[in-house]
Amino acid sequence: MKRLKDFLRKLMLLYKRFIYFVAGIITPIDEYTVVFEAFQGRSFSCSPKAIYKEMLRDEKYKDFRFIWALRDTDRADLKNNRNTEVVRFESYSYYKALAGAKYWIFNSNTRPFLKPGKNQIFVQTWHGTPLKKIGCDVMHKGNAMTKFSDIQKIYEGEAKKITYMISPSDYCTEKFISAFHLKKYGKENAVLTTGYPRNDFLYQFKKEDCEKIKERWKIPRDKKVILYAPTFRDNKYSPKEGFQLENQIDFVRAREKLGEDCVILFRAHYFISERMNFDALEGFVYDVSGVEDVNELYIISDLLITDYSSVFFDFANLKRPILFFMNDYEEYKNELRDFYLDVAELPGKIVTEQNELFFQVKEMLQHFSVDETYQRFCEKYNYLDGENTSRKVLEGIIK
Numbered sequence: 582m583k584r585l586k587d588f589l590r591k592l593m594l595l596y597k598r599f600i601y602f603v604a605g606i607i608t609p610i611d612e613y614t615v616v617f618e619a620f621q622g623r624s625f626s627c628s629p630k631a632i633y634k635e636m637l638r639d640e641k642y643k644d645f646r647f648i649w650a651l652r653d654t655d656r657a658d659l660k661n662n663r664n665t666e667v668v669r670f671e672s673y674s675y676y677k678a679l680a681g682a683k684y685w686i687f688n689s690n691t692r693p694f695l696k697p698g699k700n701q702i703f704v705q706t707w708h709g710t711p712l713k714k715i716g717c718d719v720m721h722k723g724n725a726m727t728k729f730s731d732i733q734k735i736y737e738g739e740a741k742k743i744t745y746m747i748s749p750s751d752y753c754t755e756k757f758i759s760a761f762h763l764k765k766y767g768k769e770n771a772v773l774t775t776g777y778p779r780n781d782f783l784y785q786f787k788k789e790d791c792e793k794i795k796e797r798w799k800i801p802r803d804k805k806v807i808l809y810a811p812t813f814r815d816n817k818y819s820p821k822e823g824f825q826l827e828n829q830i831d832f833v834r835a836r837e838k839l840g841e842d843c844v845i846l847f848r849a850h851y852f853i854s855e856r857m858n859f860d861a862l863e864g865f866v867y868d869v870s871g872v873e874d875v876n877e878l879y880i881i882s883d884l885l886i887t888d889y890s891s892v893f894f895d896f897a898n899l900k901r902p903i904l905f906f907m908n909d910y911e912e913y914k915n916e917l918r919d920f921y922l923d924v925a926e927l928p929g930k931i932v933t934e935q936n937e938l939f940f941q942v943k944e945m946l947q948h949f950s951v952d953e954t955y956q957r958f959c960e961k962y963n964y965l966d967g968e969n970t971s972r973k974v975l976e977g978i979i980k
Contacts, residue, residue: 598694601676608681610700611646615684618650620708622670624873625649625659627688628706628747628971631778635971637662642975648678684979693738704978705739706747706778707757709891710962713812714919716760736761743768745978749777749894750962756921775973776965782876783898784968794877798867801844805946808882810848810875811906812890829888829908831935836865838939843946846878884946885929886938889913889920893928897955898963902945903929906938928958 615636617629633649636642647665649656654667668674679685685697688708697703714720716736740761748754754772763769795802811829835845847859849870859866869878879885879895884902887893893903905927907913914920924931930945932938 594694597671597676597692600673601680601694604673604676604680605698608677610683610698611681612683613644614646614648614678614682615686616648616650616678616682618670618685618687618689620689622650622652625651625656626779626874626876627708628778628974629686629688630874631781631971632686632706632974635778635781635975639972639975642979648682650675650678690735690739691742693735695742697742697744702744702978703742704745704747704974705743706974710749710753710777710894711756711760712891712894712920712922713889713913714760714921715756717762718756718760718921720919733762737765740766740768743771746772747778747974748772748774749780749965750774752962773974773977774965775977776967776970777895778971778974779876780895780898780963780966781968781971783879783895784966786876786880791881794881798869798872800846800867800881805843805883806846806881807839807843807884807886807942808846808848808878808896809886810878810890810892811888829906830886830938832859832862832866834935835939836862838936839942840865843942846882848872848875848878884942884949886942894962897928897959898966900951900955900959902949903927904938904941904945905929905931906933907931908933926954926958926961928955 615633617633619625619627619629633647636645636647643663645664647662649659649665649667650670651667652670654669656667659665659667666678668678679695679697682701684702684704686704686706688706717733719732740763743761743763746757746761746763748757751774754774757772758764758769763771792802794800800806809830832845839845844864845866846869847866849868859868872878875892876895879899882896882901884904885893885896886904886906888905888907893905896903905924907924910924910931910933930941932941
């Protein structure tokens with residue numbers, strides 16, 4: 582059965598290569614066409630969304646044609662926008678759009694055979710400031726899906742395509758150059774250190790936006806909102822079901838300790854296909870894993886709990902409390918990924934035990950203030966973020 586699956590997978594890959602090749606032969610490049618993609622077609626979000634929305638706002642780009650690659654193409658909210666089309670991810674229309682677009686604006690690794698031509702511009706925005714090591718900097722044995730040697734091939738393959746890469750800080754620029762081996766290909770100057778376009782919204786939102794989002798997701802307005810956003814574990818993987826969800830927080834105990842004053846928004850990493858059943862916790866835990874744009878969750882949350890996810894870098898722009906629940910820290914650091922940062926730099930307390938976590942949630946919701954560690958963190962990692970980063974990026978990539 583496994584051999585059959587591998588054969589069919591290779592056959593499908595050959596078919597995709599072929600139709601992209603054909604599309605490239607018959608499709609001329611249009612200087613005013615841009616293709617956007619976020620998380621391999623899974624959502625309309627992140628920095629590609631922010632850049633697209635800035636292009637819609639600015640009259641300078643009124644003659645541009647915008648194409649969004651999505652797995653779900655039933656998007657009236659996009660199709661009704663000026664000069665905007667939606668194509669199904671990995672369809673023939675998708676490959677034709679890529680072959681004919683002057684600009685590709687993506688936020689994650691592309692398929693190895695997708696190679697922009699010499700007259701095309703590929704903008705890799707990436708999808709977060711890394712805490713855990715990525716790409717060619719990963720020194721362990723690899724992960725559940727990809728061998729160590731293959732990880733290097735994937736990231737170096739991406740480096741060869743990059744015309745521009747977007748970075749939010751000098752720290753991040755250094756890590757991207759290392760993780761993608763950009764120096765090896767003479768592309769260290771391709772990184773534009775501008776800030777993250779996706780964080781523009783964190784400086785632009787209004788109180789009415791928060792009210793609308795809470796109403797849409799039926800979040801009570803009389804309770805504090807805790808966003809819990811853990812990352813995946815490389816060693817929790819099943820070939821049949823993908824990465825496995827391993828919740829670290831006992832939500833039943835959490836409801837006993839916090840349920841009177843708080844609700845929890847649970848946000849699983851997009852690699853996780855499995856979903857937890859929260860029926861028994863209705864009214865306390867809300868599964869918001871399907872919310873496309875995590876920025877909507879940031880702005881309605883009073884406190885963030887995470888582990889090793891990069892979400893805290895962006896959330897810190899709001900100057901709100903953050904807790905790090907790292908009950909498997911030694912295993913994660915020494916056996917899975919390791920970190921770029923010293924955890925002493927993190928803008929919040931590290932907790933390893935449940936009762937301490939619940940205690941700290943209560944304390945920080947009542948007595949939080951931005952301390953020197955938090956301030957230094959923002960000055961080092963978020964100093965370029967603001968209202969108009971998307972505009973700065975556009976000025977750098979479109980001449």
